[in-house]
Amino acid sequence: MGLLRYCFGWRKLAIKPGDLVLEVGPGENPMIRSDVLVDKYLTDDTERGGSLVMDRPLVIADVCALPFKDKVFDYAYTAHTLEHVDDVEKAFAELSRVAKRGCIIVPHWSYEGLWNKDYHLWLISTRDGVLVFRRKCRLFEMAPSEHRTRAKELFWRLYSRHRETFEVRYEWEGRINYEIVHCGCGDFNPTHRASVEKVVRKSLPLKARLKRWGRVMVTRWLRWLWRRQGLIRPL
Numbered sequence: 001m002g003l004l005r006y007c008f009g010w011r012k013l014a015i016k017p018g019d020l021v022l023e024v025g026p027g028e029n030p031m032i033r034s035d036v037l038v039d040k041y042l043t044d045d046t047e048r049g050g051s052l053v054m055d056r057p058l059v060i061a062d063v064c065a066l067p068f069k070d071k072v073f074d075y076a077y078t079a080h081t082l083e084h085v086d087d088v089e090k091a092f093a094e095l096s097r098v099a100k101r102g103c104i105i106v107p108h109w110s111y112e113g114l115w116n117k118d119y120h121l122w123l124i125s126t127r128d129g130v131l132v133f134r135r136k137c138r139l140f141e142m143a144p145s146e147h148r149t150r151a152k153e154l155f156w157r158l159y160s161r162h163r164e165t166f167e168v169r170y171e172w173e174g175r176i177n178y179e180i181v182h183c184g185c186g187d188f189n190p191t192h193r194a195s196v197e198k199v200v201r202k203s204l205p206l207k208a209r210l211k212r213w214g215r216v217m218v219t220r221w222l223r224w225l226w227r228r229q230g231l232i233r234p235l
Contacts, residue, residue: 006215007032007222013103014171017231019074022099024063025081028053028212032219034077035235038066045202046194047084047119055216056223057235064090068098076102083107083120088133092176101173104131111166114155116140118191124168131170131178136188 010033015021023034028050030037037058045051052058061067063078064087076099083106085091095102107115109123123134159166170176194200204212226232 003218007218013075013077014101014173015075018233020072020233022068022073022076022102024066024076024078024095025084026053027080029215030056031077031079032222033232035232036073038063041194041196043199043201044194044196046192046198046200048194048202050202050204050208050212053212053216055219064094066094066098070097071100073099074101075099078102079105080107082133083112083122083124086121088122088178089180092178096172096174096176102171104168104170104172104176106168106170108166108168109134111159112136112140115159119193121188121190126168126170127179129177131168131176132181133178134181134183137183138186138188140188141191 010031013033015033021031021033021035022038023031023036024038026034026037026039027048028045030053035056037054037056038061039052039058040060040062041047042052042060059067063081063085076095078095082088082091082104095104106122106124107120109125112120112123121136123136125132125134223232227234
């Protein structure tokens with residue numbers, strides 16, 4: 001993700017000046033405009049690319065049981081999170097309960113077909129303004145191979161340049177329209193799952209650590225500036 005997209009990509013969303021923004025599942029890369037972060041795993045990096053960023057108010061909680069009052073947030077944002085969640089119906093209910101509107105970003109089914117992450121549970125698409133979540137079945141339980149590794153490397157080059165092509169972006173207001181589909185041949189069993197009890201850290205190369213530090217500094221400066229301009233509501 002380029003620096004300009006990171007800093008100003010949120011302007012494409014229906015976030016208004018002064019909106020209180022919740023982000024669920026920020027992991028190692030929270031959106032710069034989010035005011036409050038919620039993540040389930042404090043110390044386990046199994047299902048994310050690095051350690052949790054804690055540069056804003058952070059609540060450790062499950063998306064299926066958010067500890068907030070009804071409609072306390074103006075906007076709820078979640079990106080690359082719901083494909084990890086088993087009970088997505090409960091997650092949808094909680095997001096629409098605590099926020100007036102929001103945005104859900106998840107990998108498109110074509111991404112999952114090419115990459116098949118072993119902790120993603122759903123194949124996702126949209127149809128006529130409805131989010132369609134199809135539970136992955138046991139056909140996706142494939143052993144690692146050299147062919148699959150090379151295919152993933154080639155796909156990553158394509159994905160990193162055309163990320164939005166392989167994503168579903170769904171903005172909602174009031175309620176989330178969705179459909180849950182099970183194929184009936186047995187649900188996919190993930191081989192790697194994060195736990196609230198484990199400590200699993202992913203080491204990052206020096207370039208990635210410097211990039212992360214730079215984003216934190218840019219985030220602090222821009223959020224200070226936006227607060228002075230009235231774009232962000234003081235907490």
